[in-house]
Amino acid sequence: MPRTEYRRYVALGDSQTEGLGDGDDTVGLRGFADRFAGHLEAAGPGLQYANLAVRGRLAGQVRAGQLEAALALRPDIATVVAGVNDVLRPRFDAAEVAGHVEAMFAALTAAGTHVATVTFPDLGRVVPLARPLAPRLADLNDRIRDAAARHGVTVAETALPEAVADPRMWTTDRLHASAVGHERIAAALAHAVGLPGSDDTWTHPLPPRPAPAPGAAVAAELRWAAAFLGPWLGRRLRGRSSGDGRTAKRPALLPVAAGNTGPDTP
Template structure:
């Protein structure tokens, strides 16, 4: 798909841990993530680009709307990404209509200010972890509502849910909740392609080479994952805690973007 002549000068990212960049770098050396990667691609074609990332890990869609929408509007971006809802999917009382309403409010407010908004759909979680199979109907319901809200407000949707490669385990970190560095790279490429940025194409949809044959026992692998990641997550939920408690946005102000591949 050819690029357009649109030049974005102010990009703001709203969201949770995926937008913050978990799974791509770490807190000591710096997180990168798909939003940073998309900003880098934008800056290569428009060096005057300024970029802010308001995302905070653990946030629900309602919290993102309450905490990030007003600051995003105040920054007066011409491009924004809004990616939210996965944390809601994991809650017992998930309501697809309620989550979609928060997303649509953000879509409406941003586009009413003339912002070009982009979002993504959520890949099949059962292909990432069989233990997540009960979440599939929730993901399907939320994706459809995201598409409907996007159509109503002219929001660009990167359809990561429609391509099997998005559920390849190599695109996900060991916790199976956050994209790996390669996964963040693919999400950024999907958004760039959907936005028709110069130099973008559909190679992000292409499958990876065949994986090596698995070693070890499947059951043991699942038990290690449950003990290492699922268990601690459940404990936090029971205690009413979040991974984002006490955290603020990593990049709350619009700043220039480096294009050397380091966290921006």
């Protein structure tokens, strides 16, 4: 029978784990990790939760900057989600990236932590210009699955449902989950871990929406390229990262009530 009560949850990762797309930097970020903490709290009140994630971090940077701190917090459950930022870089080595992720799996599970992770959707289903990245994502997902199997890590297969391609699951930048998308990821983790009350409804399609007007898709692609692709490329060319100067939003274990968490969908 799967364990259903946890006392210390630590989240490691990049912008998705930090919560970009679910709230903002003025009102505060929520994100799947905050929401998963809400699911854990509902299953066993008294959870302490820390989120060490920082946007823009590569898998090696997550390992170097967050793993030691995570181990010091002695979590009984942790999420490790990293690698998409590496996929987006011109130079990408799937074995190297997966090696960093597996090193985190190994260290945390060796310390007695139940580790959970996710697989990454094909971005080309959301951003047509990103279709060339599909082989990279598929390779990384396979390596994550293999590493997870070696270390007893729970995998939420968030890459697979058809609903992942629904634009409502993503923010306007199409690289970060929306509030609805973050809640789906949290629900997927709760289901994968086997928390009470969890099920596979996170895989179900969203309600139907009106068909887009003719030409709307092309116009949307042009707006996206101008608003998000251009600035992102500019940062890469300057050697900058969206996480420069930032630190973890929740570096210490705190009661879930100390932050805006919970399993509900806005």
